[in-house]
Amino acid sequence: MSSSSTPHHAATKKDGIPLGRIAGIRVYLAYSWFVIAGFTVIVYGPAVLVQFPYLGMGAYLVALCYALLLAVSVLVHELAHALSAKAFNWPTEKIVLNLWGGHTQFESFTSSPGRAVIVAMAGPASNFVLAGILAPVVFGGVFDGVVEMLANILMWANLLIGLFNVLPGMPLDGGRLVESAVWKATGSQDKGAIAAGWSGRGIAIALVIWVIGLPLLRGAPLDINLMLITVLVCGFLWMGASSSINHAKLRSRLYLVSAAGLAERAVGVPNSATVADVLAVSPAGSPAVVICGPDGKPQGVVDAGATAAVPAEAATTTPVTAVAHALAAGAYVPEWSKGQELIQYLARLEGGEYAVVDHNGLVTGLLRQQAVVTAITGKEARRSGRA
Template sequence: MVPATPADKSEPPAHPSRPPGTFRVGSIAGSDVLVTSSWFLVAALIAFTVAPRIEQVQPGLGFWKYVAGFVFAVVLYLSVLLHEASHALMAKRYGFAVSSITLHFLGGMTEIDGAARRPRQEFMIAVVGPLTSLAVGLAAVGLWFITPDGLVQVAVEALAGANLLIGILNLVPGLPLDGGRVLKAAVWGASGNEHRATIVAGWGGRIAALLLLLWPWVQYEVFDVPPTLFDYLLVLVLGAFLWTGATAAMTHARLRRRLPHLIARPLARRTLTVPEDLPLAEAIRRARDQDAGSIVTVTGSGRVTGIVNEAAVQATPDERRPWIAVSAVARSLEDELTLPADIAGEDLIVALSRRPSEEYLLVEDSGEIFGVLATSDVDRAFRESRH
């Protein structure tokens, strides 16, 4: 599965924050490989599940059969890592940054910074994962015939079955599975409408979730195998995962459809530049006289040093304003607080989320100041775009 997270399409975050409850175990092609604490739970579950089979093949191991089962879990998740790494490498081939690869209770997740810009990119990034799993599964099937009896053969047998199952299930045409992204790419390519494609693939995921709940009935009626409590619990967990993932994808698609209405230039406030040592009261007076909605501080040479924070100005009592410099209520101007005046849509949202602030400086290509963009104005425009 490859949930894509909108972010910068060319550079990864300078200091990516690690999600709570995760451990970094290495990196692949510059992307962190993380393991969640829930992985240890599923590893223990796998160890106890395969222990009877290990005991059957190698009697007398005692406690060591569980250790062998844990090793099987590690080997299995290494193949899951291959699945996710293939997503990451394909995404990098198309120029996307990959923040991390995370192994968790239900498998793995590759966090790709940015969304596919064309159907072919969506298709290739999605389909390569299941194909990798199928390739590993088929290779393990071939090895099974030449592997001598014993624990190694049991490991190869488990590797073959698990990867074939992962490959096939991930091709189910419904989000958030890889097959859902393949379906999305197909509908997107045929209709030219990415939003419609996501909605179709999302409904595919919801239908898959409902059908999955029928598995215990199929297990009993078709295969004459009475379902256990674990079977019911498993389909409920997986069904909830599919339903919530599909719903989240559909919600995100509806939000993205409104993003083109967000354009920084018309939202910018007219800006007044003042010396950074000017008294705050005088700066406010000049801004009112010139009908400016924002104030930027500059040095004597004209270099911009900060953006006056509106909330800080309002919190400053009137009687103190003549006695403090305007720079005292200005936020130092950092690189990520300067945005191109023409930024719009998803690029605008990504820039704001990368470095949260209340104000940003908009500049022309020439370097000339165009105005100041307030986050509150962007939020209001986004809410109004629903109507």
């Protein structure tokens, strides 16, 4: 069970089957949930049949009921995240129940170490409350037969869900404790997320060693179902932890992303100009030259190689548009744009080049997509092709 903060996006079919709204929050059942539901029916159906042979094929229906009750437990867990976040005016976009349990997706908000812990711990706390409510029913012998069995399994399942989620590593809720502690100590949420990610990786490795490695060393037989569940869960933990680390590293470099800082110097010329006009302002191919329309908006970028190939005697008669390629519609950004705002804006634009303009709308630079990617990742673009 996890939560995430992302910019708002419209709901799509990829979210799964819409189940309606609870407290104004959209709830979806992801198609991947049917995988874990099917696994639950296949694994627990035979066990139910052994305990209650008179049920016949109805035993598999009971196993399906167990899968549905688990989904309800996860929904309660995610609602606890969402409703506690609502107390801090953090808007919740949606809740999705999926193969790994579920996740709550928030819209953008401003967090703090203390608030992040409260929202994260609300999820496991709700499972502990459910387990506590079921305990008197189970131990008091209120029910018997199939109902007692389901109540017993559900009580222990909620207890295990709660305990599992407080483990101190991403993407589990307990990872927020590690993140918030490091965040509080260092003042950097990104450092906290990286520490929590590595802690999550450590938990995944420890679980594999404990559940699979140690029995192998002792020569004990392995439970295939338990081994499969462990591999799936630890795979989920490793991927989530790695995602936390990678996203934090990217966020930590956002301060380097600035339109003015990453753009190469450029000048603008009207689309009525000639190659001679371009050579006058950029005799050696520098600064870059951006073509602007009658309204002053950037339309294209001059190709320095094509400009140099024009014969001198034809420079005054060759239009600048003949040695340029077009920019995508709206591919220009204010020179003061930076950080996440700039990245989100560029993500909506086509093409890989963007004119940079000042407060007066005059071209001051040319920003290339690869310069942004390099600033975020710290890695130069890979060259392809043969030398």
